[in-house]
Amino acid sequence: MLISLLLTAYDAGYLIGRFLGAVLVGAIYFLPTILARKKRKSTQIFLLNLLAGWTGLGWIGALIWAVSSDTQQTVPVRIVGTASMADELTKLQALRANGSLSEEEFNQQRQRLLNQPA
Structure with a gap:
């Protein structure tokens, strides 16, 4: 009885450990996406991370893109001449x-x- 209880506790701990490990691996894999959540091109970074992150090179590219600064988009202002x-x-x-x-x-x-x- 005691051995059965100990094995059940061991199995439960093993499952919790596997679950936490999977969450940790997922968080590391999607780290570029997490870092880029407030950027203008966060969707593109997510797609690069999701589709090419497994290659390693795609993950590094997404990470660099995520931590790089956003370029300011310049909007041309049309000056309308108004007569006095x-x-x-x-x-x-x-x-x-x-x-x-x-x-x-x-x-x-x-x-x-x-x-x-x-």
């Missing part, structure tokens, strides 16, 4: 002077410009 209020009023006066705008239309457009937030 004085320029707009000058254009409206020119349109009124050549007859393209009536006095009423000129006053409406001028009020629209003056009421705009700066």
Whole structure:
């Protein structure tokens, strides 16, 4: 009875040891993925780690990629030239002077410009 109980405890310990060993090996195998979880290209690093990590070279490549710094992506900013209020009023006066705008239309457009937030 005692021997049977000891063997059962040994088998249980052996299973726990195997399980913990498998978790440790899995954590080491997916170390590049764990390190890259906050990077922009974490999915690509995971796929490289999963599909080519077993080669050793793929694992090292994924690890280097995971610990390297992200390059800043530059976004081109388009600068839109905006005319000043004085320029707009000058254009409206020119349109009124050549007859393209009536006095009423000129006053409406001028009020629209003056009421705009700066």
